[in-house]
Every structure is written in C-alpha cells, then in structure tokens.
Amino acid sequence: MFAKPQTEHQWFDQLVGHWSFVHDCIMPDGSKSMNSGTMDCRSLGGLWLICESKGQSSEGDWVSVMTLGFDPAQSSYVGTFVGSMMTNLWLYKGILDSNGKRLPLETVGPSFTGKGFCKYRDTIELVDKDTWILTSAYESEDGDWVQFLSAKHTRI
Numbered sequence: 001m002f003a004k005p006q007t008e009h010q011w012f013d014q015l016v017g018h019w020s021f022v023h024d025c026i027m028p029d030g031s032k033s034m035n036s037g038t039m040d041c042r043s044l045g046g047l048w049l050i051c052e053s054k055g056q057s058s059e060g061d062w063v064s065v066m067t068l069g070f071d072p073a074q075s076s077y078v079g080t081f082v083g084s085m086m087t088n089l090w091l092y093k094g095i096l097d098s099n100g101k102r103l104p105l106e107t108v109g110p111s112f113t114g115k116g117f118c119k120y121r122d123t124i125e126l127v128d129k130d131t132w133i134l135t136s137a138y139e140s141e142d143g144d145w146v147q148f149l150s151a152k153h154t155r156i
Helices: 007-015
Strands: 017-026 032-044 048-057 060-071 076-083 090-094 102-110 117-128 131-139 145-155
Touching (some): 007 048, 017 048, 076 102
Antiparallel strands (some): 017 032, 032 048, 048 060, 060 076, 117 131
16 A cells, blocks of 8 residues: 655655755743754655754754654644654644645644643745745743744755
8 A cells, every 4th residue: 555645745845955054042041042054855755754954052963853744634744853952752743824835833842841741833934945944932821822943944
C-alpha cells in the first residue's frame, strides 16, 4: 500500500533546498539571544519533508530535525520536531491558510515556567521562492499568544 503524493504534499516542494537562517529569540524572562546556522530540507518520497538544522548559540552548538507531511485521514498537516538541546518530542498538527502562504502548526510542550505544559504554535510563512520565516509562540495563562522566536531562512 504505497501512498501517492497529493496536492497538499506538493506545498513542501517550496521548502526543499539548502537554507541559512538567523533566529532572534526573546524569552519570557526578557533575555534575548540570536542564533545562526543552516538547514537542509529534502523530500522523502514526495510525502514528507525532512529538515535538518545545525546552529550555534551562546550555550553551544545544536542540531534539530523537523518532519512535515500531510495526513489525508486527518485532513491536516502533521509533523514532529526534536532537538539536541531538549528532551521533548514535539508533535505538530495544522491547516494551511487560505492563501497558501502560512502553515500554523499547533503542539503542546513544557511550559517556560518549568511547571506543566502549554500550547505552542510554530508558523511557517512563505515570503518568496528564496525566503521563508518561522515564528514560534506560546499561549500564556491568560490565553494570549506570545511570540518568542522569529527565524528568517534564506536559500543558499
């Protein structure tokens, strides 16, 4: 039973390639950091996008892997994220916006307070064929979404 790529899977073709990035972070405690690195994105059978990143931060070198796909049974984009700087496996689920430029991915992970969990949203926004932006936000206790990361990716 080999699945065939659908129109939704083709959206990932825009992200295939080699990218450089700069991450600007503002943590809830007000501390700021800037990270830079590279990301290599490849297709896995036209059904999955595999993005492998490596970068440097003030705390040391890091690597991460993000997988993205589309699950027709759920009518949703799905994926995962893992990084060498954390122990949590992030499970993504999202729906592409109506203009086809923004893919918000909802997930749940450890709260910045260190107590319990909260909702997170990573959003991929296509700017043009050589630029895309990843933003990350968490849902605060009062229900507001607070952005803490913005990462501009530029095709190499």
